[in-house]
Amino acid sequence: GQQVMQIPQYQHVQEGEDFTTYCNSSTTLSNIQWYKQRPGGHPVFLIQLVKSGEVKKQKRLTFQFGEAKKNSSLHITATQTTDVGTYFCAGEVDSSYKLIFGSGTRLLVRP
Amino acid sequence: DVKVTQSSRYLVKRTGEKVFLECVQDMDHENMFWYRQDPGLGLRLIYFSYDVKMKEKGDIPEGYSVSREKKERFSLILESASTNQTSMYLCASSSRKAGGLAFGELFFGEGSRLTVL
Numbered sequence: 001g002q003q004v005m006q007i008p009q010y011q012h013v014q015e016g017e018d019f020t021t022y023c024n025s026s027t028t029l030s031n032i033q034w035y036k037q038r039p040g041g042h043p044v045f046l047i048q049l050v051k052s053g054e055v056k057k058q059k060r061l062t063f064q065f066g067e068a069k070k071n072s073s074l075h076i077t078a079t080q081t082t083d084v085g086t087y088f089c090a091g092e093v094d095s096s097y098k099l100i101f102g103s104g105t106r107l108l109v110r111p
Numbered sequence: 112d113v114k115v116t117q118s119s120r121y122l123v124k125r126t127g128e129k130v131f132l133e134c135v136q137d138m139d140h141e142n143m144f145w146y147r148q149d150p151g152l153g154l155r156l157i158y159f160s161y162d163v164k165m166k167e168k169g170d171i172p173e174g175y176s177v178s179r180e181k182k183e184r185f186s187l188i189l190e191s192a193s194t195n196q197t198s199m200y201l202c203a204s205s206s207r208k209a210g211g212l213a214f215g216e217l218f219f220g221e222g223s224r225l226t227v228l
Contacts (some may be wrong), residue, residue, distance in 0.1 A: 003181070008119065008155070009151070031214075033125075033214075033216065033217070035217075042201060042219040042220065042221055042222055043154070043217070043219050044219070045216035045217060045218070048215075048216060088153060088216075090154075092214055098156065098159075098167075098169070099144070099156070099217070100145070100156065100170070101153050101154040101155070101156075101216050102153055103151065103152060103153035104153045104154075
């Protein structure tokens, strides 16, 4: 079936270091969304990317959607302890009315 | 603010019991979802509904059923709970976006942690 793979599973960084998580889909996506889940909380929407090659920024966060619309990345510059949590991508598969989540990347930040 | 409310934060049930998980949203969203979340597996879609009385199976529908009699309410039913259904269950809702996209951003409830003994 359709899958959205996300790597790495965990990342432990020193505060101030950069962080990147990657999503790859086996099929073309019509769009991709990113969510953040703080420990003990529920996923909260960050952004949605729709266009091939799209790049969006939110302060220290940069989101990219691949040219083939099969992969995406989230990059955090100069991590802070408030960035701790699990980051999920979620891809909407073309014409399928299905939103499939990746397995998530858990970010830990050492102060 | 959009609010998605799940009826129970914590439940403990016995094997074979029937379990109802209720979810209500207050923003007139067309789409509603039930996911389960397990460590290392992320969020897996059980069922979703894009309109009243409409439902579509997700990736792991076995052992579950759903009901959507009213637009604001989406119920997940475990007909006969089993220990492998011990999990965190997350309900979400979203609007239907224009431009060929089925989903806007998902708004999640706080989750229902179910333990089946």
